Amino acid sequence: MNKFVANIFVACFVFTLSQAHQQKHICAHEIMNEQLDQEIVDFIVYENDRNLQSTDPRNLKITYDMAYFSNLSNNLEIQTFRSYCEKSIIIASNFFSNLITIVPKPAGSMKWDSKSDTCGKATVPSVDKATDKDSDLHLYITFSDNPQETYLAYAGWCRSLISRGPTHGHINFNFGLLKSFNFTDSLQFQSLIQTVTHEIIHILGFSRSLITQWVDSNKNPHINSTVQLTVRGILTTFLKTPNVLEFAKMYYGCDTIPGMPLENLGGSSSHWETTVIQDELMNAAQASTIHIFTGFTAALLRDTGFYASVNSNMEEKSFYGKDAGCSFVTGSCDGNKREFCHVGSQEKNCDYYYQGFGQCKSSIFLDENCQIYDSFSYPQCFDDSNNFQIDPTFKNALGVSFGPSSKCFNSSLIKSTNRSIQKQGICYNYICTDAYQVIVDVGGTKVTCSNNGEQLQVVGYSGILTCPEKLDQFCSFNKLCPNNCNSNGFCNNGTCICMNGFKGTACDQAA
Ligand SMILES: *[C@@H]1O[C@H](CO)[C@@H](O)[C@H](O)[C@H]1NC(C)=O
Numbered sequence: 310m311n312k313f314v315a316n317i318f319v320a321c322f323v324f325t326l327s328q329a330h331q332q333k334h335i336c337a338h339e340i341m342n343e344q345l346d347q348e349i350v351d352f353i354v355y356e357n358d359r360n361l362q363s364t365d366p367r368n369l370k371i372t373y374d375m376a377y378f379s380n381l382s383n384n385l386e387i388q389t390f391r392s393y394c395e396k397s398i399i400i401a402s403n404f405f406s407n408l409i410t411i412v413p414k415p416a417g418s419m420k421w422d423s424k425s426d427t428c429g430k431a432t433v434p435s436v437d438k439a440t441d442k443d444s445d446l447h448l449y450i451t452f453s454d455n456p457q458e459t460y461l462a463y464a465g466w467c468r469s470l471i472s473r474g475p476t477h478g479h480i481n482f483n484f485g486l487l488k489s490f491n492f493t494d495s496l497q498f499q500s501l502i503q504t505v506t507h508e509i510i511h512i513l514g515f516s517r518s519l520i521t522q523w524v525d526s527n528k529n530p531h532i533n534s535t536v537q538l539t540v541r542g543i544l545t546t547f548l549k550t551p552n553v554l555e556f557a558k559m560y561y562g563c564d565t566i567p568g569m570p571l572e573n574l575g576g577s578s579s580h581w582e583t584t585v586i587q588d589e590l591m592n593a594a595q596a597s598t599i600h601i602f603t604g605f606t607a608a609l610l611r612d613t614g615f616y617a618s619v620n621s622n623m624e625e626k627s628f629y630g631k632d633a634g635c636s637f638v639t640g641s642c643d644g645n646k647r648e649f650c651h652v653g654s655q656e657k658n659c660d661y662y663y664q665g666f667g668q669c670k671s672s673i674f675l676d677e678n679c680q681i682y683d684s685f686s687y688p689q690c691f692d693d694s695n696n697f698q699i700d701p702t703f704k705n706a707l708g709v710s711f712g713p714s715s716k717c718f719n720s721s722l723i724k725s726t727n728r729s730i731q732k733q734g735i736c737y738n739y740i741c742t743d744a745y746q747v748i749v750d751v752g753g754t755k756v757t758c759s760n761n762g763e764q765l766q767v768v769g770y771s772g773i774l775t776c777p778e779k780l781d782q783f784c785s786f787n788k789l790c791p792n793n794c795n796s797n798g799f800c801n802n803g804t805c806i807c808m809n810g811f812k813g814t815a816c817d818q819a820a
């Protein structure tokens with residue numbers, strides 16, 4: 310009887326929390342790109358120009374044009390939206406200028422000479438057809454108002470130079486969805502920056518229609534950059550250009566890996582396959598969580614051959630499927646591995662990265678018979694706004710906490726001795742020591758996890774807390790940045806890189 314009561318208790322606690330911004334958003338790159346005029350141009354380098362041109366690489370310089378916003382409306386809501394979009398583009402461009410160096414394209418080659426007058430929804434202004442630009446990539450920024458669609462933004466390249474890569478591209482924001490975001494909240498603004506970063510990577514080369522244009526270090530096209538194989542019953546395209554192939558071999562610990570699988574929903578796509586890598590920045594489904602810019606995407610950018618260097622210090626560590634062997638990539642999903650869960654399981658457990666908890670679910674992005682604990686439709690531990698929505702009675706009984714120093718633990722802890730709850734994912738504050746011990750704070754009472762998977766009791770609570778399976782990994786997972794860089798910078802490997810005008814570990818001081 311008491312057990313039954315306590316279970317309803319917890320169910321209510323979950324459902325009274327806001328779920329507004331936790332839904333997945335699907336990148337619309339594929340659908341939208343097919344409707345575009347794209348042109349590969351061959352720029353003729355004249356003898357005179359050649360000597361004028363520097364061959365020294367410089368930090369990638371992205372420029373943008375937001376005239377579309379002012380042209381269409383001077384509505385205040387749209388102008389506020391415009392200023393957040395612009396800030397996210399400035400911060401994302403700063404990410405790429407830290408990440409990539411490029412040998413500037415020949416003089417004159419940034420002049421628009423394509424047959425089409427449009428790039429995406431934008432009309433190319435005549436000045437862009439008449440003059441060159443001191444830029445390595447010029448972006449036209451537009452928006453649409455489609456609240457019924459699931460995409461936050463889409464993007465594509467419009468003009469690309471043979472063996473030198475894209476010169477012009479466009480990004481279209483979906484105002485219809487984004488207007489419900491609260492961009493004064495630094496966590497939600499950080500997710501907008503991640504979306505823009507994702508979109509710009511499509512333009513820079515991770516695009517089905519550009520893969521054939523990629524070149525090797527001698528500026529020759531790659532031979533057979535992809536191979537198709539049927540895995541887990543689905544025809545899947547594997548990218549096998551040299552850097553990606555090498556990284557995949559090393560990461561999974563599989564020398565015979567055919568390549569890195571691309572998202573196989575509806576044919577080959579310009580995203581990584583979610584079944585083998587979770588939470589990668591270049592996966593198809595986006596959520597306001599902590600994305601990981603892994604060595605896979607860095608290797609892909611190197612394999613385009615368009616860039617002089619891609620900074621390996623900015624690659625973030627990922628553990629999903631790491632060293633799991635060939636069967637992880639080409640075999641069936643093993644519900645005993647922590648990456649997956651057992652099909653049909655009714656438990657509500659922590660996701661792989663302990664960011665939140667959810668039900669064992671399949672999704673259109675996972676191959677057949679592969680399910681994961683999906684935390685997207687539940688409150689995620691790191692989201693502080695949940696802290697203020699919990700009924701104090703429940704908060705007290707369970708000892709939960711939300712916020713940047715909270716993660717999910719397997720637990721059946723509940724205050725007092727005559728109640729019990731089932732084991733499930735619960736958010737608690739924690740800290741990691743240098744020796745990879747995890748000190749968990751259950752409603753103010755601290756207990757220490759010293760061994761992998763250890764089971765602990767907590768004074769004043771009935772039930773058991775299960776420590777993370779691998780404490781060293783738990784403590785090395787990608788972290789949020791201090792106060793999400795106060796919306797004045799991007800977060801890389803837990804460190805803020807501030808935009809011009811700001812400094813400090815949280816980009817909270819004027820520079
Ligand atoms: C702005 O609107 C005018 C008139 O409708 C059009 O000619 C022009 O191309 C538009 N500019 C942009 C940047 O969309």
Ligand SMILES: *[C@@H]1O[C@H](CO)[C@@H](O)[C@H](O)[C@H]1NC(C)=O
Pocket residue numbers: 491493494495
């Ligand atoms: C938006 O976020 C800010 C900062 O977290 C908060 O102060 C404000 O109340 C939020 N606004 C709404 C409408 O939720």
Ligand SMILES: *[C@@H]1O[C@H](CO)[C@@H](O)[C@H](O)[C@H]1NC(C)=O
Pocket residue numbers: 532533
């Ligand atoms: C490239 O693919 C074709 C057809 O799939 C195959 O015949 C050829 O041997 C491959 N070349 C290399 C170098 O792998």
Ligand SMILES: *[C@@H]1O[C@H](CO)[C@@H](O)[C@H](O)[C@H]1NC(C)=O
Pocket residue numbers: 621622623624625802803
């Ligand atoms: C990322 O940060 C961790 C410390 O939090 C550090 O040990 C690691 O070297 C960093 N990785 C890179 C690539 O800088």
Ligand SMILES: *[C@@H]1O[C@H](CO)[C@@H](O)[C@H](O)[C@H]1NC(C)=O
Pocket residue numbers: 647658659660718719732775776777778
């Ligand atoms: C939680 O416990 C379940 C079994 O009850 C297990 O399958 C799951 O991997 C555990 N999750 C974590 C995050 O430890």
Ligand SMILES: *[C@@H]1O[C@H](CO)[C@@H](O)[C@H](O)[C@H]1NC(C)=O
Pocket residue numbers: 311725726727
């Ligand atoms: C549980 O125990 C407390 C005392 O420890 C008591 O006051 C309370 O009524 C009990 N609750 C139930 C549902 O039996």
Ligand SMILES: [Zn+2]
Pocket residue numbers: 336337338507508511579580592593
């Ligand atoms: Zn995408």
